[in-house]
Amino acid sequence: MxxxxxxxxxxxxxxxxxxxxxxxxxxxxxxxxxxxxxxxxxxxxxxxxxxxxxxxxxxxxxxxxxxxxxxxxxxxxxxxxxxxxxxxxxxxxxxxxxxxxxxxxxxxxxxxxxxxxxxxxxxxxxxxxxxxxxxxxxEGRDIETGLAGGYPQATFTARPRPGMFVDKHDVLAATADSNTVIVNALGPQFFKGLEPSRYGRPGRVPGSVSVPAATLIDPKRKTFASAADAEAAFAAQGITKDKRVIAYCGGGISATIDLLQLHRLGYDNLTLYDGSMGEWAKDASLPIETG
Incomplete structure (x- = not known):
């Protein structure tokens, strides 16, 4: 393994x-x-x-x-x-x-x-x-209850990779970049702005495409969709390995399901809009798209 x-x-x-x-x-x-x-x-x-x-x-x-x-x-x-x-x-x-x-x-x-x-x-x-x-x-495997036992303290030394998080200014610039695909991981109704949003204005970042994180997981087994099914979902939205991908959602959480699937498929120019709609929808200076 x-x-x-x-x-x-x-x-x-x-x-x-x-x-x-x-x-x-x-x-x-x-x-x-x-x-x-x-x-x-x-x-x-x-x-x-x-x-x-x-x-x-x-x-x-x-x-x-x-x-x-x-x-x-x-x-x-x-x-x-x-x-x-x-x-x-x-x-x-x-x-x-x-x-x-x-x-x-x-x-x-x-x-x-x-x-x-x-x-x-x-x-x-x-x-x-x-x-x-x-x-x-x-599967009937063993479980435990009770408080966390804790692991012995260790020294974690970061070696940060640049570009794995972007802010609203980067995303706004990317809306005019043909070499970047902006991927919305929320459900279709929120992507289209058909339902009120708990984040603010309904809708999406202009020009973004929809690959809901929920469609990349088997709802019954909770396992990730097969590589073939995930590849088909991304390809249907024009996402190719020669383009940069910016993923976002409501709060920078569910979009990481999309990012894991993309990484698993060999995409390497990936980034996360950390503020996501929690930031974008509240900023009236930023454009928003519905429908």
């Missing part, structure tokens, strides 16, 4: 579960409806409680909002400074010598977000558990 693949199966994880260099994490976060008039799109709730109720043996927990997001902005889940991430990943026992496996409950997007962040920091030893804990438990 290769150590640096994007995905790892439940059977493969079971084989390495006792490896001393394994670092296994539940990354789950929940988004609950915000009170009307609160001015925020949702309430962020840590998945720590469900982790304590059930997790894969030996796993620990990563809290995206509490430890791995930028506290200096009102936007949720923004990529924080490198020093903050080095300290946080080091506290959780990750170094260049470790094999990291990430999973989340219900949806893979929280795990893929951490996978993308680690890649952005130059760490290639992370994989997402295909099917997550949903598939693991459906």
């Amino acid at each position: 290769a150590d640096h693949r994007e995905l790892i199966t439940t059977a493969e994880l079971a084989e390495i579960l006792t490896r001393p260099d394994l670092r296994l994490f539940d990354c789950t976060t929940y988004l609950e409806p915000a009170p009307e008039g609160s001015g925020v799109p949702y309430i962020v709730v840590s998945g720590r409680q469900t982790f304590e109720a059930v997790h894969i043996p030996g796993a620990n927990f990563l809290d995206l909002q509490a430890e791995f997001s930028d506290p200096r902005t009102e936007l949720r889940f923004m990529m924080p400074p490198v020093g903050q991430l080095e300290a946080a990943f080091g506290r959780h026992g990750i170094s260049a010598h470790h094999r990291v496996v990430l999973y989340s409950i219900g949806t893979a997007m929280w795990a893929t977000r951490f996978w993308w962040m680690l890649r952005a920091l130059g760490f290639d030893g992370a994989s997402v558990l295909d099917g997550g804990i949903d598939k693991w438990t459906a």
